[in-house]
Amino acid sequence: MPQTFRDYIAANKRNSVLLVVFFCLFITVVAMVLCLAIIAYYGHGALSGVNWGEALLVGGVAALISLLLSLLAYYTGDDMVLAVAGAKPLQHADDPELFNVVEEMAIAAGLPVPRVYLIRDPALNAFATGRDPQHAAVAITSGLRSQLTREELQGVIAHEMSHVRNYDIRLMLLITVLVGTVVMLCDVFWQILRWGPSRGSSSRDRRDSKDGGGGVIVAVLLIIAVILAILAPILAQIIQFAVSRQREYLADAAGVELTRYPEGLASALRKIRDDKQVLAHANRGTAQLYIANPIKKFEGLADTMFASHPPINDRIKRLEALTK
């Protein structure tokens, strides 16, 4: 069993590296294609006259920027994610019981004690983030904090500590920040594509008829559109891998291995299931971080491909099976 846990952690670290490489390559290629398009446009349509050196230079700069962005995501991504979630740091004196539970679970997992954050929100949810167990943070909504007994709280924190121990937090953090950046760039590009050509059409029509530059730009934009169309499902697939049900089931089971009390987490999940509040600060970009899907309307779609979490009833059933 420990061998497989070690393998699982190694896989998470490897996937984190692959993700960064893929991200940098993607940004570089897109930047180069855009550069070529612009050169082709202002060079009056002759792709043969394109200066490839300039494109390579732009590609190099893009590679450097994306690498810096990756480093930024790796080292400060946890603070970004916590800020987006509206989480505020807690001291021991603010909530001794919560801190004690976190420390107990850190001891059980043999890890350093993570930072503790509170999200002022009546919805019931929690998540963990950070680049490794030495730089980890757990955040819990005030709604969940106030509704749980000590045993239930222990189950939830144990689930989060398992994400920390398994390095799920590193992979999820990089996915959230980097894939989020790509999705944002895609959105921006689609916006440009939609209103860009029509806006400047009156002045460009004349040029187009002269030298055919518009034809080239339309062709390049179409190519990029095709690339994006191919890429979108791949991106979805990456997120899908990351938020696989296996990851949540495993964190549930590993959490129970820490508390040796499945009923605690099961009972907490039941409370989360029965709560209909929607978390104000969660969106599709950060939903995969939380212990349960924060966007309740998606829960009905839990059986479809795009669910970020396994159905909560199934998780409860599996935990109940452990107590028998």
Added chain:
Amino acid sequence: MDPTILIVLAIVLGLGLLLLFAAIGIYNSLVNRRVETENAWSQIDVQLKRRYDLIPNLVETVKGYASHEKDTLERVIQARNMAMSASGVAAKAEAENMLSGALKSLFAVSEAYPDLKANQSFMGLQEELKATENRIGFSRQHYNDVVSNYNSMLQRFPSNVVGGMFGFKQVEFFKLDAAEAEAVRKAPQVKF
């Protein structure tokens, strides 16, 4: 020299190097796991010490409200002092169990004093002691987890060969009383 001999030599040398690197890897991994068990053991002591430090405060607080529960209070103090001075794993475990029992009866007695139960610092101490009891339990559990990691690696092939060559010894588990042992047996297995 005959080229076939050279090839055979190279293969033997290559295999030897491969085996050596594998052995080094296993050796280092054994050392890491043994260090983990030592760390986990000292972590238990840290938590026990934390409990010793909390008890005088608790006794003082209870004294103010329930001075005629002298017997219970004294038993707690006595058990604490015994546990602090006990040496040897078995004696220490027994003294610690006695201390846990004495604390339990102290909290049972305090149920009869509403003023005490409503006291802020008593409530705080109660939470701290409960947390400390939990920490002691979890640090023992963690110790046993890493010991079982280490011991099972020491028994598996091929790491048992390396372990035998360098005199790695099995580490003893922390022994639990019957009720706790039952709970551990029922602990669920994690499946992938």
